[in-house]
Amino acid sequence: MPATELKDDAMTTTDTVEQATGPDQIFDDLYNRIITLDLLPGTKISETEVARSSGYSRQPVREAFTRLANLNLLLIRPKRATIVRPFSRDLIANARFIRAAIELEVIRQVADARDTSVDAKLKNSLKAQRDAIADADTAAFHDLDYDFHRLLCQSAGRPAAFDLIAANKAQVDRLCMLSLTSTAAMQDLYDDHTRLVDALLSGKAPEAETILRKHLGRLDPIIDAIYTTHSGYFEE
Amino acid sequence: MPATELKDDAMTTTDTVEQATGPDQIFDDLYNRIITLDLLPGTKISETEVARSSGYSRQPVREAFTRLANLNLLLIRPKRATIVRPFSRDLIANARFIRAAIELEVIRQVADARDTSVDAKLKNSLKAQRDAIADADTAAFHDLDYDFHRLLCQSAGRPAAFDLIAANKAQVDRLCMLSLTSTAAMQDLYDDHTRLVDALLSGKAPEAETILRKHLGRLDPIIDAIYTTHSGYFEE
DNA sequence: ACACCAAAACTTGTATACAAGTCAACATCG
DNA sequence: CGATGTTGACTTGTATACAAGTTTTGGTGT
Known part of the structure; x- marks a missing residue:
């Protein structure tokens, strides 16, 4: 699947095989949902909301958001909101x-x-x-x-x-x-x-x-x- | 200078012109020091230390670290330390x-x-x-x-x-x-x-x-x- | 009914405290 | 003297509380 491969791209850990940790799980989940259009372009997506539903804190969510934004899949509008990036x-x-x-x-x-x-x-x-x-x-x-x-x-x-x-x-x-x-x-x-x-x-x-x-x-x-x-x- | 250009690469904000905020300053500073070899490959670099010397909290520093790691300029070894990435x-x-x-x-x-x-x-x-x-x-x-x-x-x-x-x-x-x-x-x-x-x-x-x-x-x-x-x- | 203003409910950004793991120094025992 | 085990000082990862700003909503006056 694309997500698992792409994860290596933004991996910051060593090359030792490690089980998926917090931010990785969130990243993979959101990545798949965005790619499959389960989350449509323009959809508002909140750190707090994802944190609650995932059971993690806002911090790991933020890291996943940043990585997705770097891939041009999320658009973080400071102090406003974060949305699934529309096509361009x-x-x-x-x-x-x-x-x-x-x-x-x-x-x-x-x-x-x-x-x-x-x-x-x-x-x-x-x-x-x-x-x-x-x-x-x-x-x-x-x-x-x-x-x-x-x-x-x-x-x-x-x-x-x-x-x-x-x-x-x-x-x-x-x-x-x-x-x-x-x-x-x-x-x-x-x-x-x-x-x-x-x-x-x-x-x-x-x-x-x-x-x-x-x-x-x-x-x-x-x-x-x-x-x-x-x-x-x-x-x- | 390279840093200012590259900053746009990892920019998550809108295209409106904004003054350099916390993480951006830290990112630019570290980027320049790494590129100019002021920080040599293998040099240990601590979130807490950078946070203190920059006057910011650990959180913005972490964000800068992540961006630099994605550029293969830093190597974050979880729970161990972060070092300037050696040449490969x-x-x-x-x-x-x-x-x-x-x-x-x-x-x-x-x-x-x-x-x-x-x-x-x-x-x-x-x-x-x-x-x-x-x-x-x-x-x-x-x-x-x-x-x-x-x-x-x-x-x-x-x-x-x-x-x-x-x-x-x-x-x-x-x-x-x-x-x-x-x-x-x-x-x-x-x-x-x-x-x-x-x-x-x-x-x-x-x-x-x-x-x-x-x-x-x-x-x-x-x-x-x-x-x-x-x-x-x-x-x- | 409509325009406008204010306050509350959001959003992300930041700071601090705590948890978990690694490594090094050092004391202790053989 | 050397090997070893334990304690402490580091590191990054995570959770929570607070700050700053935006948007929406509701009420109020016209």
Whole structure:
């Protein structure tokens, strides 16, 4: 799940494995609720309220709020209130830009000199994606898509790069939750993935770049559509 | 200065201009001291101590600590202590990777369709860099270099992209403070800048990419050298 | 009924007190 | 003299109380 991965991004503890502590639980819970639109953009959310319902004090809640605000998922208005951050054309464009930049460099690295020990996992992922499409299981496909792009970072020898990709991906995914994903769309994404893997394993960097740009660009018309149909969830 | 720019990165307030509040002052102060190596890697730093010397309570200090830890400048070891984060080969490699990825996409955008209103500022910056070299003013050149790369982001229409570049640049700059910058090195950097601007203004994207990769790669031998001469500041 | 003002009920920001864990110094025993 | 156990002085994590500001609500006067 996205939250558990992203948690490492803002982790301040050592690399020793530790059970989820107070702020982490609150962070994960709120993160999931925001990402899944259980908490809609603009929803007011109070430190005191979350503290009560979570059983913790306001202090851990504040820490979780800060981390979520740094991810542009919460908007803290001092002395006023804290709300789930509305969508923003500018923030989304930035997130798209950053993700594309990093992932393009990732696949360049993969095409040039990849970690071949990840090859099997990539092929396994493709097979699992095929199965998810056969079952019309959109949720499973979404998770597999997430893992697929993480595997690409691992193959590039830059697993940490996925933290940034995930953070910016979340920004866009939250928006796209408003659009139903059809099996046809899944098929398109899967075809991109297979063609991308083919190009990467044969070292065709320019072709891989073209495929990835088109792959990431598939979201643009969806974003535009949602902007017109759900303008109420956007800022201003 | 880097700190004031970076502050916006972690800003949680609205976009209204506000005077520096408690945590921001502490953050800026610590940020500068860490970046300039006034606080060396491994230095123990206590919330209580900083709170006393700054006149604030522990709470604002904690917030500043968290932000600095998220930038990989502090390492908070729960219940043990907080130290200025030692250098890490892995973190530096990641920072180099991320910065290169973003800046390469930036210059591709500039070469493709730039904001021409920034052209004059770029040329002014180049002239100022020339003057700094003539005066052998390394500090001034460093600041101009910082501004130059920010201008590139503006020219690409993605000023926010510079926040990430700056954050990762700081990670490397802190290390390179250990190496004295010669006027010869400045001249090399300046030559890169001029050739980069030439390529960008004539829309030669591939050439610009090559120049930028070489430009960013100039730090690699310096990093390696410092790793051997100052291994004590590295983790493990 | 409507405009306006005041007070109460919110919000986040800060300070202080306490809890839990780690580490180091030191006394004590073999 | 050395190893060891215990106590104390640190550290960060958490809870609570208070301060400052905003928004809403209700009453009052016109």
